[in-house]
Structure formats: C-alpha cells, structure tokens
Amino acid sequence: MVVRRGVLLDHGGEVAQALARLQLTGWEFQPVSSLEAARKLLAAEAPPVGVVVFDGEDAWPARDLEALLARFNVEWIAVLHRELFDSERLVPLLRRNFYDFHSLPLDRERLLVTLGHAYGKAMLGPKPVPHLGAEGAFGMTGRSPRMLQLFRQIEKVITVDAPVLIGGASGTGKELVAHAIHQHSARAKGPFIAMNCGAIPANLIHSELFGYERGAFTGAVQRKFGNIEAANNGVLFLDEIGDLPLDLQASLLRFLQEKTIVRVGGTERLRMNVRVIAATHVDLKRAVAEGRFREDLYYRLNVLHLPVPALRERREDISLLAQAVYAAHEDQRSPQVRGFSAEATLAMEAYDWPGNVRELINRVQQAMIMSENRFISAADLGLPMPEGAAPTTLDEARASVEREMIETRLRKCQNNVSETARQLGISRVTLYRMIDRLKIVL
Ligand SMILES: Nc1ncnc2c1ncn2[C@@H]1O[C@H](COP(=O)(O)OP(=O)(O)OP(=O)(O)O)[C@@H](O)[C@H]1O
Ligand SMILES: [Mg+2]
Structure with missing residues (x-):
C-alpha cells in the first residue's frame, strides 16, 4: 500500500499522539515542534500535505508562519480548539492559508476525507512556473x-x-x-x-x-x-x-x-x-x-x-511571461500570495499593453508586493475586469452584489465583523460563512 506522507506542526505533541491513536490508514505524519524544524523538513522532502495545530491565538508567530505556509507547495489543514473559531485574529489567517480546518477532538472519517482531497489538490500542483526564458529561446520567454x-x-x-x-x-x-x-x-x-x-x-x-x-x-x-x-x-x-x-x-x-x-x-x-x-x-x-x-x-x-512584435500581437505569451516574472520575483511577493486569479489572467490577456513587456513586469511586480489577496486580482494589477468576467447567471450576479455590499460595509466598520453583521442584519456566523464563500479578504 502506498503511504502518503505529511508534516505535522504541533507544539505540545498532543495531536501527534491523537493522530497515532486514530490510525489513519495510508498516512504517515512527521511531527515537528518549531517553524525552523518545519522549514528544514519541507526543504528536504516537501510532503504534499501539512497539518498545523493551533493551541491558542498566539500558537505561532503569524508573520513567520505565513511566510512558511506560502513558501512550499503544500496543502495545509488547521487543527484548533472550537473556541478559536471566533478569533478575529486567527480566522483571516486561516482563510488565507488553509485548505480546511478541524476542531478537536478529531473526527477520523472527516479527517481522512479532507486529507484525501488536500492530497489530490496538492498533486495537481501549482501552475508550472517556468524560469525566465525556460519557455522560449535565447533567454527570452515566448512560444507564440x-x-x-x-x-x-x-x-x-x-x-x-x-x-x-x-x-x-x-x-x-x-x-x-x-x-x-x-x-x-x-x-x-x-x-x-x-x-x-x-x-x-x-x-x-x-x-x-x-x-x-x-x-x-x-x-x-x-x-x-x-x-x-x-x-x-x-x-x-x-x-x-x-x-x-x-x-x-x-x-x-x-x-x-x-x-x-x-x-x-x-x-x-x-x-x-x-x-x-x-x-x-x-x-x-x-x-x-x-x-x-x-x-x-x-x-x-x-x-x-x-x-x-508588440505584446498585444502575441497574446499567447502574456500569461507565460506573467508566470515567468512571478517566478523571477518570488522572493519579493507578499507572503500570502500564491499566484494569479483566473480573472487576473483574463484581464492581462485582454489588455493592450502599450508599454509591452516592461509594463507587464512592472504591473506584476507591484501586484506581487502590494496584493492582499491569495490570488492576484485584476484590480491588484490595475487592470479593468475583462468583459467576459461580468456576471451572466443570477447566482453570479447575486454573489457580485453580496460581495460588493459586504466589502463596502466591512471597510466602513474597519473590518469589525460583529458590527458589520449587525448592520447587514445577519448573524456573525452567517457573515463569516459568506466571507468564506465569496473569498473576501479581511
Ligand atoms: N520575451 C521576453 N522574455 C523575458 N523578458 C523580456 C522579454 N522581452 C522583454 N523582456 C524584459 O522586458 C524589459 C524590457 O525589455 P528591453 O529593455 O529589451 O525593451 P526595449 O525594447 O529595449 O525597450 P525600450 O524601447 O523602452 O528601450 C526587460 O527587463 C527585458 O528583460
Ligand atoms: Mg531599450
């Protein structure tokens, strides 16, 4: 039987023991108790799935943790005590970086399903990110x-x-x-x-x-x-x-x-x-x-x-170039940034690029540094939403209105979720669910 490997970040070691007791068939977790140890392990063998245990709001230094989570191609699952589900500090961090989360005590069946899904997703891998010139010739990117x-x-x-x-x-x-x-x-x-x-x-x-x-x-x-x-x-x-x-x-x-x-x-x-x-x-x-x-x-x-040729005469190369620029400036990206959203790619492909490749490099570099999203948006690139991205179904239109209202109100309330929920006339839990579903970044 194939054994899938994962990494387990756990201060106290309690969850390590719990996992051992659950006997997760087909899984083997390597426990580490510090970010430094995790970094070493991930650099050496990069397992596809990782579990992070939060035994308090300050279980891990947020910035260092986020930098680590974003650096490797691993799908992360969080394990935390139920009372932390309401933490205004922790929830946005979880939303940005985790595939799913589980409360303690762990539910073996649900955990196995999540692990399986996360594993599958990790296997799909990130979009291939060629190095500058890897898809082209003479140190130039392009295959149009x-x-x-x-x-x-x-x-x-x-x-x-x-x-x-x-x-x-x-x-x-x-x-x-x-x-x-x-x-x-x-x-x-x-x-x-x-x-x-x-x-x-x-x-x-x-x-x-x-x-x-x-x-x-x-x-x-x-x-x-x-x-x-x-x-x-x-x-x-x-x-x-x-x-x-x-x-x-x-x-x-x-x-x-x-x-x-x-x-x-x-x-x-x-x-x-x-x-x-x-x-x-x-x-x-x-x-x-x-x-x-x-x-x-x-x-x-x-x-x-x-x-x-001008960039607009070789639109097939735009996404390729954007990926190459992304790969070349990986070290400068904001820690939660994982790549481009589909909408951003469409926007780049639709845009006319009067400043050509130089403009593309500038826009991508700036978005990588400044974006507060997990996936760079068209707005992060300063580009208009492409026409095709306008809502066409009732569901899309509803989501768009909901997103707009929630984002505006959140901004007005300085991201205070309880107050925003009160003003919108819904419960806090409902609002959190909507924020999740609509992928709104706090
Ligand atoms: N096909 C490509 N693949 C990768 N990088 C590219 C490609 N084309 C241009 N670049 C990069 O884009 C930037 C602009 O390119 P370059 O300076 O050669 O343009 P230019 O035509 O000389 O522009 P200008 O007329 O403004 O001087 C440089 O950073 C260059 O490395
Ligand atoms: Mg020149």
Missing part, C-alpha cells in the same frame, strides 16, 4: 508564432557578422534581442557596449563614439577611448539610432564602410573589428522619407532587420 519567427531569425543572424537593425515599440525586448545576438554569436567573448543615442547631448556624441586625444579640446586632460574602440572585437549596441544627429549619421556610415576610426584631435586611423547592432522604436523608413535619417545609412544598417 510571432516569437518563434523571431527566434528563427535570431538563429540566422548569429551565424553572420553583418549589422542588424532591431525594430519594435518601447519595452518589447529590443535590448534583450541585442544581448542574445551577442551572447550566441562568435563575438560572445568580446565586449558588449551599449549606447543610447537619444540620451547623450548632440555635441558629445561624436567623442562618445570615436574617443579623443589628450588636449583635443578644453577639459580633454587625457586620451579617452570612444565606444567603438571599447567594443573592439565585440558588439556596439546603438539604441534609439533614430535620434542620431544627421552629421553623426555620416560619421557612422563612414565607419561602417571603412571599419576605421580617428579619435577626436588625433591623426592616426585605427582599424576596428566591431559588429553594430542598432535599435529603434520609430519607423526609420518614414524618418528617411521625411529627411531625418540618411537613406544610405538606413540601407547599410537594415541588411538584417528584426522586428520585435
């Missing part, structure tokens, strides 16, 4: 047709040494693509030097690119290498190339043709071995038509063109 196409293009681009032009809206991952090309090409061991052409004052860009000799101008107290020289044998990433002033566009074109530079104030012509990767969020073709970008430079850079 558009991203697969981009990965195929990158595969080709890394085998040759021509300039690359990466296009795409803000926050789509252009810099990440540039890094990927560098890291997977023959130049991986060489430097990757990034320069934002839009962020440097026009009068300084020339010396930033080409460097200068000592005494070239006032303040040039010693020779300085420019970014092209610094990128020798590696990659020079020119971000926002559309912002490069016209005279510098001419200098850059000359460098691309001749592969040599002369430092400002210098005379020596130095041979450089640099691959230029440029990125732009503006339509360079249009800039050419409007006379803001040199046509010859455009064709020189555009030999290999990689368009990075």
Whole structure:
C-alpha cells in the first residue's frame, strides 16, 4: 500500500499522539515542534500535505508562519480548539492559508476525507512556473508564432557578422534581442557596449563614439577611448539610432564602410573589428522619407532587420511571461500570495499593453508586493475586469452584489465583523460563512 506522507506542526505533541491513536490508514505524519524544524523538513522532502495545530491565538508567530505556509507547495489543514473559531485574529489567517480546518477532538472519517482531497489538490500542483526564458529561446520567454519567427531569425543572424537593425515599440525586448545576438554569436567573448543615442547631448556624441586625444579640446586632460574602440572585437549596441544627429549619421556610415576610426584631435586611423547592432522604436523608413535619417545609412544598417512584435500581437505569451516574472520575483511577493486569479489572467490577456513587456513586469511586480489577496486580482494589477468576467447567471450576479455590499460595509466598520453583521442584519456566523464563500479578504 502506498503511504502518503505529511508534516505535522504541533507544539505540545498532543495531536501527534491523537493522530497515532486514530490510525489513519495510508498516512504517515512527521511531527515537528518549531517553524525552523518545519522549514528544514519541507526543504528536504516537501510532503504534499501539512497539518498545523493551533493551541491558542498566539500558537505561532503569524508573520513567520505565513511566510512558511506560502513558501512550499503544500496543502495545509488547521487543527484548533472550537473556541478559536471566533478569533478575529486567527480566522483571516486561516482563510488565507488553509485548505480546511478541524476542531478537536478529531473526527477520523472527516479527517481522512479532507486529507484525501488536500492530497489530490496538492498533486495537481501549482501552475508550472517556468524560469525566465525556460519557455522560449535565447533567454527570452515566448512560444507564440510571432516569437518563434523571431527566434528563427535570431538563429540566422548569429551565424553572420553583418549589422542588424532591431525594430519594435518601447519595452518589447529590443535590448534583450541585442544581448542574445551577442551572447550566441562568435563575438560572445568580446565586449558588449551599449549606447543610447537619444540620451547623450548632440555635441558629445561624436567623442562618445570615436574617443579623443589628450588636449583635443578644453577639459580633454587625457586620451579617452570612444565606444567603438571599447567594443573592439565585440558588439556596439546603438539604441534609439533614430535620434542620431544627421552629421553623426555620416560619421557612422563612414565607419561602417571603412571599419576605421580617428579619435577626436588625433591623426592616426585605427582599424576596428566591431559588429553594430542598432535599435529603434520609430519607423526609420518614414524618418528617411521625411529627411531625418540618411537613406544610405538606413540601407547599410537594415541588411538584417528584426522586428520585435508588440505584446498585444502575441497574446499567447502574456500569461507565460506573467508566470515567468512571478517566478523571477518570488522572493519579493507578499507572503500570502500564491499566484494569479483566473480573472487576473483574463484581464492581462485582454489588455493592450502599450508599454509591452516592461509594463507587464512592472504591473506584476507591484501586484506581487502590494496584493492582499491569495490570488492576484485584476484590480491588484490595475487592470479593468475583462468583459467576459461580468456576471451572466443570477447566482453570479447575486454573489457580485453580496460581495460588493459586504466589502463596502466591512471597510466602513474597519473590518469589525460583529458590527458589520449587525448592520447587514445577519448573524456573525452567517457573515463569516459568506466571507468564506465569496473569498473576501479581511
Ligand atoms: N520575451 C521576453 N522574455 C523575458 N523578458 C523580456 C522579454 N522581452 C522583454 N523582456 C524584459 O522586458 C524589459 C524590457 O525589455 P528591453 O529593455 O529589451 O525593451 P526595449 O525594447 O529595449 O525597450 P525600450 O524601447 O523602452 O528601450 C526587460 O527587463 C527585458 O528583460
Ligand atoms: Mg531599450
């Protein structure tokens, strides 16, 4: 017979004895009496189910307990004395973190049923949380047709040494693509030097690119290498190339043709071995038509063109990216947060993401830190509820009205359950039941 294992957090050891007496067929519980011991055990073998015994309101330090409960993929069951069912301190904690609870003395049959259900739920596991890039390629997350196409293009681009032009809206991952090309090409061991052409004052860009000799101008107290020289044998990433002033566009074109530079104030012509990767969020073709970008430079850079799709053009990747961001920032999440609600996922998939992946990262990170829910909601992400999530049945509509009224009244009464119940004209027990059913977080 298969023996299912569980962990039992019990200060006094009474419940450990009670469990032994109940002879729960098929179950074996490993008792621990401190959070520290529990942490060690869970880290070593992570049983799917755990039981926590509360012999008083302050049985366990709440924050530490909650951090522990949230950290492992375990379904938790609470065991407590009946009088603690009314504890205003304990009940919200139980609601946030536990699958079910049992009163003492334990009822063997009910306990076996709950354990079985909790075990089944734990076996379903959390949604797989890929690490950033685990579902994708080149350290980029994505499996939509558009991203697969981009990965195929990158595969080709890394085998040759021509300039690359990466296009795409803000926050789509252009810099990440540039890094990927560098890291997977023959130049991986060489430097990757990034320069934002839009962020440097026009009068300084020339010396930033080409460097200068000592005494070239006032303040040039010693020779300085420019970014092209610094990128020798590696990659020079020119971000926002559309912002490069016209005279510098001419200098850059000359460098691309001749592969040599002369430092400002210098005379020596130095041979450089640099691959230029440029990125732009503006339509360079249009800039050419409007006379803001040199046509010859455009064709020189555009030999290999990689368009990075906007996030709304690859909605299949949204949830995947959100999970990846979640996994990458696990350590920062509010302790009770366990993942995304279905409604949040729908809201993310429906939203248009003007700030693309960068915006998604910001919203998810912020929600993980600030959410007070077990499952991040659309509101936590600052996103509107998707249309499909509006109530369609009478039951859903009723639940929605009930939730709204209870939440508003609870807020007004500063979460005082007795007072809220009185004002709503129901009993405290009924209110607790509704709070539970409607998954309202106190
Ligand atoms: N496919 C992806 N998988 C994982 N992370 C991504 C992906 N695309 C972008 N990111 C992340 O999103 C953020 C924004 O990406 P990046 O800086 O490359 O965008 P960008 O196109 O250069 O934006 P901007 O135009 O604003 O400079 C970065 O933190 C990056 O790591
Ligand atoms: Mg960028």
